[in-house]
């Protein structure tokens with residue numbers, strides 16, 4: 082059976098977030114890591130989410146990978162393509178959201194694409210084109226201090242205007258609240274004005290479902306996982322999907338390792354709580370930079386901890402410490418050193434029997450999953466909005482939770498273990 086929906090996610094935690102939403106809405110979903118090869122097989126999924134590491138990659142690489150993913154998804158029958166980026170629109174000053182959206186739009190001959198990162202369950206809403214994180218505009222939220230993609234503007238129209246080659250318009254909340262027909266009429270009007278991106282307001286899940294309905298015939302949609310809420314119903318109404326939520330999930334036996342490279346406020350609060358309970362060790366970048374064998378040292382340390390306790394290894398630091406580190410080694414090099422160290426630890430400790438991994442941070446998850454050579458993930462039970470457990474399909478049996486930096490309550494790590502069968 083061909084797939085009906087194909088998604089291209091710009092990071093790995095974002096991909097599991099989206100896959101989780103689609104599964105919750107009754108689709109059979111497989112997440113594939115990296116651009117699939119021509120012979121890739123994935124069972125009888127309704128949707129495939131291709132997880133790329135294109136959020137912070139050089140822009141040409143982000144475009145090339147996204148177009149390759151598009152080609153593959155279309156060759157598998159995808160009728161609709163969703164470009165998934167972060168609910169906090171994480172991007173550098175030059176992109177990559179705008180350039181990738183331009184390339185996808187052009188390749189698909191699509192006149193207008195919606196822009197909607199809203200994820201109300203996690204406090205992300207869009208009003209008058211401004212992205213809010215809880216009560217704060219994006220640029221006043223902790224996202225202003227992100228190590229790789231500090232967000233210093235909250236206005237999605239301005240952000241998209243700066244990053245993309247198309248003209249940007251707005252579909253404001255009062256139109257969204259009038260329903261799908263009003264949205265379609267506004268989109269038609271924007272197209273006649275030569276607009277190619279429409280930022281669309283969304284304050285709650287009901288708005289997102291209305292937007293999903295209005296976008297039924299859009300070949301390309303862009304946004305956070307919230308924009309996907311209404312899409313499965315469109316396919317269901319046309320008799321193209323029939324299943325309910327997948328119920329089987331066989332978690333792997335083994336020790337539990339928590340690896341955190343996210344420096345978000347949420348992750349740091351979660352670490353603070355978990356560190357009170359379980360053994361923990363920090364990766365010191367200065368030691369990595371000095372050439373100390375931090376990986377061997379921490380592998381031995383983790384193996385020596387009580388076998389029945391989860392073990393925490395983290396690099397996460399507060400903005401002041403991150404700033405000082407970045408001044409010493411550079412932004413990219415500091416991030417790379419941390420990702421290399423955490424992913425090397427994941428590999429060694431997986432070989433040593435740590436078969437349940439909780440990884441905090443999108444870039445960090447990308448590095449870890451790539452180092453473990455995982456090609457495909459099946460989606461399991463939800464731990465928190467946007468974060469499911471997943472099972473690696475393939476020769477290395479591993480159960481993983483890839484946590485977006487900003488997601489989860491302070492008790493997240495304990496919550497994760499409680500949810501596992």
Ligand SMILES: Nc1ncnc2c1ncn2[C@@H]1O[C@H](COP(=O)(O)OP(=O)(O)OP(=O)(O)O)[C@@H](O)[C@H]1O
Pocket residue numbers: 092094095227228229342343344345366396397398402403406407415416417418419420441442443444445446484485486487
């Ligand atoms: N102490 C540190 N100093 C400098 N950089 C660090 C430090 N600890 C982690 N990093 C880097 O910060 C980046 C954090 O990005 P990551 O995507 O993993 O987390 P996040 O942005 O909070 O999560 P998400 O993308 O899911 O929102 C990574 O590149 C990581 O290696």
Ligand SMILES: O=C(O)[C@@H](O)C(=O)CO
Pocket residue numbers: 092094095096098099166167168169200305306443467485486
């Ligand atoms: O949309 C989000 O916030 C997340 O899925 C994400 O992309 C984090 O990297």
